[in-house]
Amino acid sequence: MPKANAFYAQSGGVTPVINASAAGVIETAALHKQQIGKVYAGRNGILGALTEDLIDTSKEPRRNIRELINTPSGAFGSCRYKLRSIEENRAEYERLIEVFKAHNIRYFFYNGGGDSADTCLKVSQLSKKLGYPLQAIHVPKTIDNDLPVTDNSPGxxxxxxxxxxxxxxxxxxxxxxxxxxxxxxxxxxxxxxxxxxxxxxxxxxxxxxxxxxxxxxxxxxxxxxxxxxxxxxxxxxxxxxxxxxxxxxxxxxxxxxxxxxxxxxxxxxxxxxxxxxxxxxxxxxxxxxxxxxxxxxxxxxxxHIASKTDVEQAYAVGKAAVEMAIAGKNAVMPVIQRKSGKTYRWSVGEAPLERIANREKAMxxxxxxxxxxxxxxxxxxxxxxxxQGEAYPTYSGGMPRYVTLKCVPVPKKLKTRFDP
The missing domain is CATH 3.40.50.460 (Phosphofructokinase domain)
Incomplete structure (x- = not known):
C-alpha cells in the first residue's frame, strides 16, 4: 500500500513568516519518509483542496523550500474562505474527503488563524463521521496575536x-x-x-x-x-x-x-x-x-526586518505539526509556551482545537x-x-532576494468539478 500523503494550505491574511511555517512542515515531512509520501500544497488555501488544484512540493529544489524561511507572502496562495457548518453545506466537506481519498492524503495541515482552526476542527470531525482516517493539525499564524492558549502567534x-x-x-x-x-x-x-x-x-x-x-x-x-x-x-x-x-x-x-x-x-x-x-x-x-x-x-x-524570534517560532510550529501527526495526534494545534524567568525562553506545546476555534484573545x-x-x-x-533579533534575507543589488516557487500542479484524478 502506498505511503500516505499530506496536504498543507495557507489561509487568511499572510504574515512575514508564514512561509517559514511552510518550510517547517515540508522539510520535517521529508525526514519522515517512512510515514509520509509527498506533501501537496493547496493552491489558494482550502480552495485548492475543493477544486483539486494541488501543488507537488517535491518538485521544488530543496534550496527553494529552505529559502521560504526568508520570503514573505503566501508562497502557495492564500484565501479568505470559511467552510460553513456541516449541516449547512455537507457537500463541501464530502468534496474535501473525495479529493483526499483520490490522492491518498491522510495528513491535513492548515496554516491560519481562529477561523482556520475552526475549519481544521470541522474537517477532522467529518472525516471521523465518514470513516476516513485523517489527522488534522492546525498550524498557528496571525499578525493579530489573538489566538487563545498560545503565548503569542507566529507572525x-x-x-x-x-x-x-x-x-x-x-x-x-x-x-x-x-x-x-x-x-x-x-x-x-x-x-x-x-x-x-x-x-x-x-x-x-x-x-x-x-x-x-x-x-x-x-x-x-x-x-x-x-x-x-x-x-x-x-x-x-x-x-x-x-x-x-x-x-x-x-x-x-x-x-x-x-x-x-x-x-x-x-x-x-x-x-x-x-x-x-x-x-x-x-x-x-x-x-x-x-x-x-x-x-x-x-x-x-x-x-526584511522580521524578528528572529518570530522566524524561529514560525518554523518550529510547522515542524511540531508534522511531529504531532506522526505521533498520532489529531485536531490539535502546536502552541508557544513562555517559560518563567528573567531570560526569555520558550517551547512548543499543544492544545485541542476545541479551545482555539472561533475564539479571540484580547489585550x-x-x-x-x-x-x-x-x-x-x-x-x-x-x-x-x-x-528580538534580526533575520535579514540575502540581499542582491541592494534588494532582498525572495524565492518564487514553480508550483508544479498535481495531475487531477477526479472527473467531477467543484465550484465553491
Missing amino acids: FGSVAKYVAISTREAALDVASMCSTSTKVFILEVMGRHAGWIAGASGLAAEKSGDAPHIILFPEVPFEQARFIDKVRKTVEKRGHCVIVASEGAQYADGAFLSDSGITDAFGHAQLGGVAPMLANLVQSELGYKNHWAVADYLQRAAR PKRFISSDGFNITAAARRYFAPLI
Missing part, C-alpha cells in the same frame, strides 16, 4: 517590530518639523477586536513622554472629548502628538469608528479608514496640521495604562522578547 512578533520601528522613525520626523509644520501624526494598524499590534507600538518609547503619545485599542471605548483633550495637552506640552490607532477602535456601543458597512468572506466587518477619520476630527476640533498613514499590507509583508487590562491611552510595564515585558 505577530515581526509585525510588532515593524510597527514599533515605524512609529519611532515617524515620530522623529514629526518632532523635527513640528515648530512650523505637522503637529499630529496618526498611524493606523491592523487589529479588529484586539489591540496587540497597536500596543506593540509602545515599544517605540524609550522614556516617559516619547511617542506614541496616544494608542487607541479596541478594548478601550473611544470617547471623543477625552481623545481631543489628550491631543491638545500633548501638543501644548511636547509640540507634537503621535497617535497609533487600531483599525478596530470602537465606541462604547461596539460600533467601529471605521466600519465601511461591508463584510468579508468570514462575515467580519470590513474595516479601514480610522486614521483619516481621526485626522478630520483633529482638524475640525483643534485646527492642527496633521498627516496620517495606514500600515496596511506593509506591516504584514515586511520580511488584558493589566497591559493597558490606567488612562487607556498607552501600555504598562507588564505589556513591555511581554512584547519586548517577541521582537
Whole structure:
C-alpha cells in the first residue's frame, strides 16, 4: 500500500513568516519518509483542496523550500474562505474527503488563524463521521496575536517590530518639523477586536513622554472629548502628538469608528479608514496640521526586518505539526509556551482545537495604562522578547532576494468539478 500523503494550505491574511511555517512542515515531512509520501500544497488555501488544484512540493529544489524561511507572502496562495457548518453545506466537506481519498492524503495541515482552526476542527470531525482516517493539525499564524492558549502567534512578533520601528522613525520626523509644520501624526494598524499590534507600538518609547503619545485599542471605548483633550495637552506640552490607532477602535456601543458597512468572506466587518477619520476630527476640533498613514499590507509583508524570534517560532510550529501527526495526534494545534524567568525562553506545546476555534484573545487590562491611552510595564515585558533579533534575507543589488516557487500542479484524478 502506498505511503500516505499530506496536504498543507495557507489561509487568511499572510504574515512575514508564514512561509517559514511552510518550510517547517515540508522539510520535517521529508525526514519522515517512512510515514509520509509527498506533501501537496493547496493552491489558494482550502480552495485548492475543493477544486483539486494541488501543488507537488517535491518538485521544488530543496534550496527553494529552505529559502521560504526568508520570503514573505503566501508562497502557495492564500484565501479568505470559511467552510460553513456541516449541516449547512455537507457537500463541501464530502468534496474535501473525495479529493483526499483520490490522492491518498491522510495528513491535513492548515496554516491560519481562529477561523482556520475552526475549519481544521470541522474537517477532522467529518472525516471521523465518514470513516476516513485523517489527522488534522492546525498550524498557528496571525499578525493579530489573538489566538487563545498560545503565548503569542507566529507572525505577530515581526509585525510588532515593524510597527514599533515605524512609529519611532515617524515620530522623529514629526518632532523635527513640528515648530512650523505637522503637529499630529496618526498611524493606523491592523487589529479588529484586539489591540496587540497597536500596543506593540509602545515599544517605540524609550522614556516617559516619547511617542506614541496616544494608542487607541479596541478594548478601550473611544470617547471623543477625552481623545481631543489628550491631543491638545500633548501638543501644548511636547509640540507634537503621535497617535497609533487600531483599525478596530470602537465606541462604547461596539460600533467601529471605521466600519465601511461591508463584510468579508468570514462575515467580519470590513474595516479601514480610522486614521483619516481621526485626522478630520483633529482638524475640525483643534485646527492642527496633521498627516496620517495606514500600515496596511506593509506591516504584514515586511520580511526584511522580521524578528528572529518570530522566524524561529514560525518554523518550529510547522515542524511540531508534522511531529504531532506522526505521533498520532489529531485536531490539535502546536502552541508557544513562555517559560518563567528573567531570560526569555520558550517551547512548543499543544492544545485541542476545541479551545482555539472561533475564539479571540484580547489585550488584558493589566497591559493597558490606567488612562487607556498607552501600555504598562507588564505589556513591555511581554512584547519586548517577541521582537528580538534580526533575520535579514540575502540581499542582491541592494534588494532582498525572495524565492518564487514553480508550483508544479498535481495531475487531477477526479472527473467531477467543484465550484465553491
